[in-house]
Amino acid sequence: MSGPASVWNADEQGWFGEFGGRFMPEALVAALDELTVAWQGAMADQAFRAEFDTILREYAGVPSLLYDAVRLSEHLGGARILLKREDLNHTGAHKIRNVLGQALLTRRMGKTRVIAETGAGQHGVASATAAAYFGLECTVYMGSVDTKRQALNVARMELLGAKVVPVDSGSATLKDAINEALRDWVASVDYTAYLFGTAAGPHPFPSMVRDFTRGIGDEARAQVLELTGRLPDVVAACVGGGSNAIGMFTAFLDDLDVRILGFEAGGDGVETGRHAATIAGGDSGVLHGARTFILQDDDGQTIESHSISAGLDYPGVGPQHAHLAKSGRGEYLPVTDRQAMDALALLARTEGIICAIESAHALAGAFDVARDLGPGGLVLVNLSGRGDKDMETAIDWFGLGR
Amino acid sequence: MSGPGARTAAAFARAADEQRAALVGYLPAGFPDVEGGIEAIKVLVDAGCDVIEVGLPYSDPVMDGPTIQAAAQQALDRGVRVSDVLRTVEAVAATGTPTVVMTYWNPIERYGVARFAADLDAAGGAGLITPDITPDSRTEWPVAADAHDLDKVFLVAPSSTDARIAMTTQACRGFVYATAVMGVTGARATTSELAGPLVKRTKAVTDLPVAVGLGVSNGGQAAEVASYADGVIVGSAFVRALLDHADDRVAGLRALAALTADLADGVRRA
Numbered sequence: 001m002s003g004p005a006s007v008w009n010a011d012e013q014g015w016f017g018e019f020g021g022r023f024m025p026e027a028l029v030a031a032l033d034e035l036t037v038a039w040q041g042a043m044a045d046q047a048f049r050a051e052f053d054t055i056l057r058e059y060a061g062v063p064s065l066l067y068d069a070v071r072l073s074e075h076l077g078g079a080r081i082l083l084k085r086e087d088l089n090h091t092g093a094h095k096i097r098n099v100l101g102q103a104l105l106t107r108r109m110g111k112t113r114v115i116a117e118t119g120a121g122q123h124g125v126a127s128a129t130a131a132a133y134f135g136l137e138c139t140v141y142m143g144s145v146d147t148k149r150q151a152l153n154v155a156r157m158e159l160l161g162a163k164v165v166p167v168d169s170g171s172a173t174l175k176d177a178i179n180e181a182l183r184d185w186v187a188s189v190d191y192t193a194y195l196f197g198t199a200a201g202p203h204p205f206p207s208m209v210r211d212f213t214r215g216i217g218d219e220a221r222a223q224v225l226e227l228t229g230r231l232p233d234v235v236a237a238c239v240g241g242g243s244n245a246i247g248m249f250t251a252f253l254d255d256l257d258v259r260i261l262g263f264e265a266g267g268d269g270v271e272t273g274r275h276a277a278t279i280a281g282g283d284s285g286v287l288h289g290a291r292t293f294i295l296q297d298d299d300g301q302t303i304e305s306h307s308i309s310a311g312l313d314y315p316g317v318g319p320q321h322a323h324l325a326k327s328g329r330g331e332y333l334p335v336t337d338r339q340a341m342d343a344l345a346l347l348a349r350t351e352g353i354i355c356a357i358e359s360a361h362a363l364a365g366a367f368d369v370a371r372d373l374g375p376g377g378l379v380l381v382n383l384s385g386r387g388d389k390d391m392e393t394a395i396d397w398f399g400l401g402r
Numbered sequence: 403m404s405g406p407g408a409r410t411a412a413a414f415a416r417a418a419d420e421q422r423a424a425l426v427g428y429l430p431a432g433f434p435d436v437e438g439g440i441e442a443i444k445v446l447v448d449a450g451c452d453v454i455e456v457g458l459p460y461s462d463p464v465m466d467g468p469t470i471q472a473a474a475q476q477a478l479d480r481g482v483r484v485s486d487v488l489r490t491v492e493a494v495a496a497t498g499t500p501t502v503v504m505t506y507w508n509p510i511e512r513y514g515v516a517r518f519a520a521d522l523d524a525a526g527g528a529g530l531i532t533p534d535i536t537p538d539s540r541t542e543w544p545v546a547a548d549a550h551d552l553d554k555v556f557l558v559a560p561s562s563t564d565a566r567i568a569m570t571t572q573a574c575r576g577f578v579y580a581t582a583v584m585g586v587t588g589a590r591a592t593t594s595e596l597a598g599p600l601v602k603r604t605k606a607v608t609d610l611p612v613a614v615g616l617g618v619s620n621g622g623q624a625a626e627v628a629s630y631a632d633g634v635i636v637g638s639a640f641v642r643a644l645l646d647h648a649d650d651r652v653a654g655l656r657a658l659a660a661l662t663a664d665l666a667d668g669v670r671r672a
Contacts (some may be wrong), residue, residue, distance in 0.1 A: 023534055023535050023539050024561045025534055025559070025564070026558060026561075026562055027559035027562075029536060029562070030559075176462075183464060183465075186464075186465070187583075285511060285512060286507050287462065299483055299509055299513070300510070300511065300513065302461040303477065304464055350489055
């Protein structure tokens, strides 16, 4: 997992340059300090890492495949496109890596209960899965708007033994579910771990979640080298909070010839104001415990984000991405709902893979890059999740089955 | 604007001279609307609060329970702005009662930390209570506050180590806010057994007054807390009194006055 200290990593207090840090109530500082010590201890413990690798391999289907998308590449007529198939993992996305890592750490810390927030329900389902696997009590907070539009995932979580709590406050979506989970944690921190769903939030979450997801890039880098004998020209991933992206990017950050491209949810278009592109269309602020790029009004009130993809529909972004953007190491560009849905359909028809709408943002962005690079170029895309969960949206968007 | 206002230290000293705890009252600005909020806070002043906390309504209040969330959301839904918070401070500070702003961090950062400190000082505000930052969060607030001699009120919690309590109290000016329970704001049936030991640990390392918040809703509880703390902070119970009379403002203000009087009596009973 973690390699030598990188200039892209956070300092001891969790600062990635001017971003990150810890903006949290004092009541949670002791818990965050405890978590920091436990995470650092686990990362330095070969036995922990070996057990994590074994669980990923035997239970989650990791390492995921690297797939050479020949027909898609031919169709586009540009660079060769390779897909990291995180959609084939257990529970259908990269998120299983993060929750299994955090749940294993929870057990190591002797805590008996986990809580999680979820937007569309993917992280909630993954958390409920990990809790069942480790025999932990699990409560998932989910905005009441989302529990209604993602009823299937609510049912999955309940079947897995989790308690799902609808959140009515604020905009009753993901950010409010995070607020409610934090409120629970303040009152239950003695015996509860907060399984944070993305590489955002206060230190140590951005670094810890990265450590649990960076296997994506570590595997892919070796797989690409083995398949092609060289590094890709471009590595692409979608960015909401940014856990799949940081998991993919980390292995390539010191390969300075490899372009790092993050694709944010442009919604109806950044210019319309209805989007979730926090780096392209937001500015610096503090939300959910870290300084990063956020969507906010003139008074610093959080603005609701908009995206066809629930998993990218978040008004903040992980602070390491903010740092990579500001430093120029990473480039972050918006992809609209329409571009993403077009890419989703094209992948389905050329390769027989229905990916998550989140991942379709990375694809759409990668298509443009592949065309620019032309034949001879090599583009690695993180296909972060599968699209089963998105079929209702696809039915509405494409008018399917009518 | 009115120029430098009263600071909280004087109010705590006065209460100490009278051998009692100070009563610190919280209401969010703009609730039920800006003018109504000012009127309600003035009732708190008239009925016996020694220090006023004006809440700055924020979209993501992670430390607040359902009662204060509801009030803040109502204020935001009606379009309350940071400028309205400063206007509220100015009106309340003009009564001579020290008035601090309780705020989550992002609105201050957005406004500009130095600019907010200057405007708060000009409005007669005494300082800030900052529940979601700690002195080691690397903000510009300590420097900006020092430039205007504003109170810096950080929180200590039952989970704080002695080392963190020492670090936090050293960074405070005015008073120290002790969160009595591990949990969010909201009236509770019983006061916490965690508060007493926390106050004791805090007073062991600072001469600043230590006020206890989270959960107090009546004179009896106020008296209990006042037996070991320098100040009793009440918020949700005041908001509840107004929410319970949402259709009748006069009745709401009457309930607010009665509750304040009960609490003011409580802090004198210890």
